[in-house]
Amino acid sequence: MPHFIVEYTDNIKNDANIPLLLEKVNHILISKAPLFPVGGIRSRGIELKDYYIADGKEDDAFVHATLKIGAGRSEEAKNETCEEIFNAIKDHFAELYGKRYLALSMELFEFSEAGTYKQNNIHKRFKK
Template sequence: MPHFIVEYTDNIKNEANFSKLFEEINKVLIARDTVFLIGGIRSRAIEVNDYRIADGVEDDAFVHAVLKIGAGRSEEIKKEVCDALFEVMKDHFSFLMSNRYLALSMELIEFSEAGTYKLNNIHSRFKKDENLPVK
């Protein structure tokens, strides 16, 4: 963890450039490597094909992001990270927002480690004091 998951309406697929968004999002998270393990960062987008926004009259669109993190971080850290991530989103989608109706939103989901199951050998690439091979 953290996982940054975006749902977006299919009517912005060609303009959204999620690869660039995720590059910037991951930079924000990687810069906080004392808060989040780099090897646990995941960013992904899920296209939504069936939706209705507001009255359905315009070709409205939305981008809704969820940041999922494990419990235990301070309110100050959570706010600072979420503020930084939402600024990236606002900047990234500013052109789209100036040219169409678009709703941007983001929420934080914090969960207990109890009930989650993980196996990840990516972490070993980022451990400096471990005797594991680094490729």
């Protein structure tokens, strides 16, 4: 953990540069180590083809991000991380936001370790 998931409407695919956004978010999360173990960071984009926004009369678009983390971090650390990531999202989409109707949102999802199952040998690379 953490996992960063960004859902975006397909009508902005050509302008959104989602791979760059994922890279930016990973750099933010890496900068927080050891708060978030580098070997556990996962970021992914999900292009949405089926959606309906507001009254459906405009070519509206949205980007919704979710940051999933395990429990145990302070409120201050969670707030600081989320603010930094959401500011990066707003900055990343600033030009597009100025050109079209676009909703940006982000949520934090924190869960306990109970009920999660993991196997990850990537951590070994970062334990030096």
